[in-house]
Amino acid sequence: TTRIIASTNGQQYRIVEITGARNGASIRERIFSKLSIPDYRQFDFYVYQSEVGVPFGPIGDVLTDSRLFELCREQGDSSGSLKLFVSTAPDRPPQDEVRDYPKYDISE
Template sequence: MGFSRLLPPSLTTAAAMPPRQLPLPVVRLVVSTDGEQYRVVDISGAPDGTWIRRHILLKLSIPERLHGKFSIYPSEVGAYALGGAMSDGRLFTHCRDSGDPSGSLKFFVSTAPDQPLASDTSFTSQGFPISLTEK
């Protein structure tokens, strides 16, 4: 009987993961599509950058079919992108290394680094704006 069989399943799974892929502890992000209105996204326990990206976009009510049109950029309150679009790997690493429970990390989410979504864009249960779905 191996050592891993003596551990609870949650510890066995965590022990089997490489150290850089352990799920994140309590981490909250602050995200915006316009540099003015912000949402808090709890990514605690995130296993990878793809998971983080999906949760950010879903928190902003962006339909899954449109996720590929959006990029996530490092940012600060009141600003748009302050760097290039983040790959899933870079997003996970940045959140792992610099994220915290108080939401110190800020991100700008848009289809372009220097443009907020149109002011008439509304992410509601009524659907996504036609202007973005027709492109």
């Protein structure tokens, strides 16, 4: 099992299951799907490597499909050690915020 962690705002994160992905495009699709980024908006978004607690702070440049696949192969693991930031710009959340993450009531 291989998992990565992705966020559009640096505060809320989603676990993305990438086991069996054969290329970077497949991983990117899974990331966008998990973050509820609609198909028609996906061309506006870029994926960057990041770390938890770094506000809107990608590490390095935009990840191409080949680099994304390579990075996931090298650093992806079952505990989600690899963190990714997904946005329309490297230094801030998306301009038009994507649909909010669902809120779960855990008090029941």
